Amino acid sequence: MENILVIGAAGQIGSELTLALRKIHGNNHVFATDIKDASSDIKNGGPYQLLDVMDDKLLIHFVIRHKITQIYHLAAVLSGNAEKLPLQAWHINMNSLMNVLEIAKLVEDVKKVFWPSSIAVFGPSTPRKQTPQLTTMEPSTVYGISKLAGERWCEYYFKKYDVDVRSIRYPGLISYKTEPGGGTTDWAVEIYYDAVRKGSYTCFLKKDTKQPMLFMEDAINATIRLMEVNNKRLKLHTGYNIMGVSVSPEEVAAEIRKHIPGFKISYAPDFRQDIAMTWPESVDDSLARMHDDWKPYYDLNRITEIMLMQIKKKETET
Ligand code: AKB
Numbered sequence: 001m002e003n004i005l006v007i008g009a010a011g012q013i014g015s016e017l018t019l020a021l022r023k024i025h026g027n028n029h030v031f032a033t034d035i036k037d038a039s040s041d042i043k044n045g046g047p048y049q050l051l052d053v054m055d056d057k058l059l060i061h062f063v064i065r066h067k068i069t070q071i072y073h074l075a076a077v078l079s080g081n082a083e084k085l086p087l088q089a090w091h092i093n094m095n096s097l098m099n100v101l102e103i104a105k106l107v108e109d110v111k112k113v114f115w116p117s118s119i120a121v122f123g124p125s126t127p128r129k130q131t132p133q134l135t136t137m138e139p140s141t142v143y144g145i146s147k148l149a150g151e152r153w154c155e156y157y158f159k160k161y162d163v164d165v166r167s168i169r170y171p172g173l174i175s176y177k178t179e180p181g182g183g184t185t186d187w188a189v190e191i192y193y194d195a196v197r198k199g200s201y202t203c204f205l206k207k208d209t210k211q212p213m214l215f216m217e218d219a220i221n222a223t224i225r226l227m228e229v230n231n232k233r234l235k236l237h238t239g240y241n242i243m244g245v246s247v248s249p250e251e252v253a254a255e256i257r258k259h260i261p262g263f264k265i266s267y268a269p270d271f272r273q274d275i276a277m278t279w280p281e282s283v284d285d286s287l288a289r290m291h292d293d294w295k296p297y298y299d300l301n302r303i304t305e306i307m308l309m310q311i312k313k314k315e316t317e318t
Contacts, residue, residue, distance in 0.1 A: 081182030117239030
């Protein structure tokens with residue numbers, strides 16, 4: 001029987017992963033925590049508590065008290081926000097990970113840790129198309145530097161202390177339940193919300209800037225699959241490349257127009273355009289497919305149908 005701690009359960013990934021984990025392990029075995037209020041299905045569907053991952057003493061007590069066996073640490077300051085407050089972002093992203101790794105090292109019950117890496121580990125000197133798993137990595141953003149350093153620490157704790165930490169380099173994640181905040185790939189969610197709410201969207205990237213994206217359901221499947229795969233099949237304890245589709249704002253806009261013919265898009269690129277130009281357009285995820293048999297299910301057509309349908313439903317309910 002597993003007892004799972006989700007840190008960052010109110011965020012874009014956590015709000016969906018918590019529910020998926022509760023379906024598998026039972027509501028009372030998945031402990032949702034965050035520093036902000038979570039949605040009612042998270043709060044009412046199982047244990048939920050306000051908890052700050054930066055407070056290592058409270059965290060270790062929580063882990064011991066609830067006999068936690070797996071930790072999903074999803075809390076982070078994303079790329080755009082990190083550029084505005086570089087030192088705070090570095091402090092939060094690194095120290096929160098170090099707290100979790102140390103606890104996993106010290107508390108015997110904790111058998112596995114999941115920590116999200118990102119395509120931000122790559123940089124301007126990395127090939128942008130079909131970016132290999134292993135290649136030049138010279139990230140030029142604070143977020144990217146913290147993710148690359150985090151990957152190195154994860155591998156260090158695995159090799160040195162036998163902490164079974166697993167990670168995915170998430171591309172942009174497209175979801176309708178919880179909107180992301182402060183990332184460079186956020187446009188791929190905002191565009192659907194604004195299409196439904198206003199019939200138009202002003203994008204902070206240029207029209208032809210492609211980025212790798214993944215529908216949230218595929219991301220959740222990939223994450224749970226990675227955590228369940230036998231340790232012997234895993235060759236990496238840094239972060240696996242994965243992606244679903246490689247798309248630009250004008251391509252998503254064209255897909256939206258199939259459902260909302262009058263949809264208008266304009267472009268006002270800001271500092272995030274420079275970040276996007278240092279990140280991959282697409283990644284080679286053959287290693288993840290090989291090590292845990294993962295493959296994405298959702299293409300742009302299906303993603304667009306679901307996003308528009310679900311956001312319309314949400315809008316009429318509120
Ligand atoms: C961001 O844009 O910062 C994140 C990411 C790709 O890690 N969504």
